[in-house]
Amino acid sequence: MTILTLRTQPQAPLEAGVITxxxxxxKPAAALARLPVVHGNEQACLGDFFAxxxxxxxxxxxxGDLSRVKWIGxxxxxxxxxxxxxxxxxxxxGMRGGEINAFGNTGDWAGAEINGGKLxxxxxxxxxxxxxxxxxxxxxxxxxxxxxxxxxxxxxAAMRRGLIAVKGDVGDFAGAFMIAGTIVVFGSLGIRAxxxxxxxxxxxxxxxxxxxxxxxxxxYHPLFxxxxxxxxxxxxxxxxxxxxxxxxRYSGDFNRLGKGEILIIDD
Amino acid sequence: xxxxxxxxxxxxxxxEAFGMWGGRVIITAVSSKWARExxxxxxxxxTSVIGCGxxxxxxxxxxxxxxxxxxxSALIFAPGKDGLExxxxxxxxxxxxxxxxxxxxxxxxxxxxxSIGNQLRFFGxxxxxxxxxxxxxxxxIPVMDGEFLVEEKFGVQKAVGGGNILILGEDSQSALKxxxxxxxxxxxxxxxxxxxxxxxxxxxxxVGSRYKFMKASTxxxxxxxxxxxxxxxxxxxxxxxxEIVIDGLDLSVVEQATRVGILAACIPGIQRIxxxxxxGNLGRFKIYLRKVLEEAVPA
Numbered sequence: 001m002t003i004l005t006l007r008t009q010p011q012a013p014l015e016a017g018v019i020t021x022x023x024x025x026x027k028p029a030a031a032l033a034r035l036p037v038v039h040g041n042e043q044a045c046l047g048d049f050f051a052x053x054x055x056x057x058x059x060x061x062x063x064g065d066l067s068r069v070k071w072i073g074x075x076x077x078x079x080x081x082x083x084x085x086x087x088x089x090x091x092x093x094g095m096r097g098g099e100i101n102a103f104g105n106t107g108d109w110a111g112a113e114i115n116g117g118k119l120x121x122x123x124x125x126x127x128x129x130x131x132x133x134x135x136x137x138x139x140x141x142x143x144x145x146x147x148x149x150x151x152x153x154x155x156x157a158a159m160r161r162g163l164i165a166v167k168g169d170v171g172d173f174a175g176a177f178m179i180a181g182t183i184v185v186f187g188s189l190g191i192r193a194x195x196x197x198x199x200x201x202x203x204x205x206x207x208x209x210x211x212x213x214x215x216x217x218x219x220y221h222p223l224f225x226x227x228x229x230x231x232x233x234x235x236x237x238x239x240x241x242x243x244x245x246x247x248x249r250y251s252g253d254f255n256r257l258g259k260g261e262i263l264i265i266d267d
Numbered sequence: 268x269x270x271x272x273x274x275x276x277x278x279x280x281x282x283e284a285f286g287m288w289g290g291r292v293i294i295t296a297v298s299s300k301w302a303r304e305x306x307x308x309x310x311x312x313x314t315s316v317i318g319c320g321x322x323x324x325x326x327x328x329x330x331x332x333x334x335x336x337x338x339x340s341a342l343i344f345a346p347g348k349d350g351l352e353x354x355x356x357x358x359x360x361x362x363x364x365x366x367x368x369x370x371x372x373x374x375x376x377x378x379x380x381x382s383i384g385n386q387l388r389f390f391g392x393x394x395x396x397x398x399x400x401x402x403x404x405x406x407x408i409p410v411m412d413g414e415f416l417v418e419e420k421f422g423v424q425k426a427v428g429g430g431n432i433l434i435l436g437e438d439s440q441s442a443l444k445x446x447x448x449x450x451x452x453x454x455x456x457x458x459x460x461x462x463x464x465x466x467x468x469x470x471x472x473x474v475g476s477r478y479k480f481m482k483a484s485t486x487x488x489x490x491x492x493x494x495x496x497x498x499x500x501x502x503x504x505x506x507x508x509x510e511i512v513i514d515g516l517d518l519s520v521v522e523q524a525t526r527v528g529i530l531a532a533c534i535p536g537i538q539r540i541x542x543x544x545x546x547g548n549l550g551r552f553k554i555y556l557r558k559v560l561e562e563a564v565p566a
Contacts, residue, residue: 142399161399182398199396220413223370224398224405226334227416231401243335259394 002032003053006064006085010049012040013088017071019046019060021079021098027056058098062087067107073100076117089126092119095143108152109133114162116142120235127152127171130164138179140164146237153190156183159200165232175202178260182228186240197253197260203228204264205240214252214262221246222263270557273533275540276502277556282431282525283544284552287316287344288351289426289516290381291326291374294363295338299328305366306339309358313343314463315512317472317483321345321354322428322514324460333372334416340374342460344428344514351423352381359417360387364408370416373403375516377422384419430513430521430554433471433489433541434532439507441536443467446509452531453524458516468510474545486543505538518552526559 002024015038024032033047046052049069058079066072067086074090077097089107092100097117102110108126111119112133129151132139138160145164153171156164159181166183172190175183178200189208203225225247229239247263269276292309296302306325313323323343332338343358345351363371364387371383384406388395396407397419404419434449436442450466453459461467476484487493488500489508501508511528515521529540542556 163400180397201396201398218413222407223334223414223416224400224407226336227400227405228398230333230335234401261396 001054001059001061002029002057003061003063004046004050005053006049006062006066006069007051008049009065010039010068012068014039014044014049014069015071016046016069017074019062019069019072019081020074020076021058021060021081022076024056024060025058025079029053029055032056067105070107073098076100086123091121092117095119105149111140111143111145111164113138114140114143114145118144118235119146121145121147121149124149124168125151127154128157129155129166130159130162131156132158132177140181144235146232146235148237150187156181159183163228163231165228165237167237175200175260178202184225184228184232194253194260194262196256198257199259201260202262203247204262206265207267208264210250210262211253213255214250215254215258217249217251217261219246219248219266222249225263269539272529272540272560274535275533275537277529277560278539278541279555279557280542281544281547281553281555282429282542283547283550284427284430284513284518284521284554285346285550286552287322287346287426287428287514288348288423289342289344289375289428289514290351290355290421290423291516292341292343292355292359292363292421293329293332293338293372293374294341295332295334295336295370295372296366297336297368299337299339301366301368302337302339303328305363305369306341308362308366310341310343310460310462311362313354313358314468316344316346316428320350321358322460322462322512323354323358324462324466324514326457326460327454334370336370342458342514342516344426344460344462348379348381348423352383355381355421356383356386359383360390364390364410364415364417367412371418373418373421375422375424377424379423380420381423382419383421384417387415387417388419424516426514426516427518427521427552428514429550430515430525430552431543432511432513432525432528432532432556433543434509434511434537435489435501435505435539435541436507436509437504437536437538441534442507442509445532445534445537446511448534449511449528449532452527453511453513456515456520456524456527458520459524460514461511462514463512466511468512469508471508471510471543474549500541502538510543518554521552522554522559522562525554525556526562529556529560 105123130140150168169187310323471486
């Protein structure tokens with residue numbers, strides 16, 4: 001286990017994509033402190049900001065207010081990162097495996113273009129959760145993202161595969177231009193959810209206003225949702241009991257293929 | 268040579284069993300009634316690979332299922348992996364997909380896998396939807412009562428088929444009672460099915476026939492009505508024989524079922540319990556009755 005404790009609050013955003021189990025594995029503590037980071041527009045070392053406790057391992061524990069520390073766990077392929085405190089933008093972006101547990105709030109683009117693994121955020125998160133960067137063909141492509149608080153706009157935008165579950169509210173344009181995958185929102189859904197959605201599923205546990213390019217299909221109990229909720233439960237997420245509950249199925253977005261769906265729980 | 272268990276002669280012989288491939292299918296539905304209905308249909312006409320291409324049976328009712336609904340598990344066996352995959356896909360497609368409210372899940376963790384949902388999805392005519400949940404892919408196939416949810420891959424493994432015992436009784440009542448008790452005890456063994464009706468066979472067969480076009484024919488040595496016509500295997504006083512055929516996911520469960528079945532069948536009116544074999548020339552596995560019983564009752 002390697003423990004990083006923030007001792008000097010960065011004055012500018014700190015780009016610390018080196019904080020991953022892949023980079024830390026098997027390195028001595030001195031080498032970890034020398035890992036390069038970018039502070040504002042200047043090169044710096046990880047040790048300039050963090051106290052490093054322990055040799056490099058695949059199990060990282062971060063302490064402190066890291067809301068200015070960006071790219072934590074970005075691109076990681078294995079191991080675990082646990083953050084006790086807030087974290088900055090791009091947390092776990094492009095990660096391919098392993099697990100990140102954030103016990104605070106996170107900035108924008110958490111889990112953007114994630115390609116595997118699990119990102120579990122206990123607080124709120126910003127915009128672009130699991131989404132696609134501007135110009136990218138798709139966002140999240142595999143894996144699991146759980147947010148126990150609220151999420152901002154463009155959650156799961158252009159996602160291709162995987163599951164995003166948000167216990168709180170989600171901002172506008174959730175699942176916009178989604179290609180496939182599943183977004184489950186237990187709180188309220190912002191406007192224009194599923195705009196330009198190709199395939200994929202958005203599940204809403206509260207009534208919501210849909211775009212006129214969605215058409216009502218039926219009222220039924222989607223069995224796959226039981227499987228998804230059980231899967232979330234296995235990750236320690238408290239989920240509502242939907243036994244016997246029905247959902248309204250709307251197909252869309254008919255501005256495009258119309259093969260996606262928004263499922264809204266019955267009152 | 269025989270020896271006695273609870274006053275019943277146990278012949279010191281072996282059951283000859285064969286290498287098979289097996290898979291476990293979990294069927295859930297809105298109620299136990301509909302889960303059993305689908306499982307009953309899916310495992311129907313699957314008593315013997317000779318005539319049916321596969322052997323199948325309901326394994327048990329389940330307390331816990333992948334979707335939390337009432338469900339049952341069933342086992343399917345076939346001589347080869349490809350044959351098993353075909354049998355599973357056809358049977359799930361015709362009997363589970365068609366049954367109201369059902370869903371179908373893999374119930375076996377195995378290195379080898381059969382592609383089932385991946386074949387059935389085409390019924391969705393391009394409207395099927397795939398979902399990966401917990402690392403496993405499921406297919407949602409639109410049907411008239413909503414959706415049929417089926418897992419894409421089902422685990423399959425090498426298994427054992429054709430384990431058996433023969434219960435020789437003084438009359439049909441006692442033989443049937445003993446066979447029923449044996450079947451009931453055997454069904455409690457996980458990983459085992461008894462593919463014949465009620466688990467019991469009255470038409471035991473031998474290899475070949477006087478008719479050249481027949482692969483198998485009646486086991487005349489055990490037919491009471493032929494006692495004076497052919498060399499018989501029946502002791503005096505035996506007037507009825509029932510066989511129980513056992514398929515299992517591995518040899519140990521077939522042996523266990525054999526053991527509990529024999530012990531349950533040793534009741535008054537039963538003269539002897541033996542097993543069917545072909546001289547050890549056909550099957551890969553030999554299940555010695557004495558050996559399996561000694562594991563239960565040390566001498």
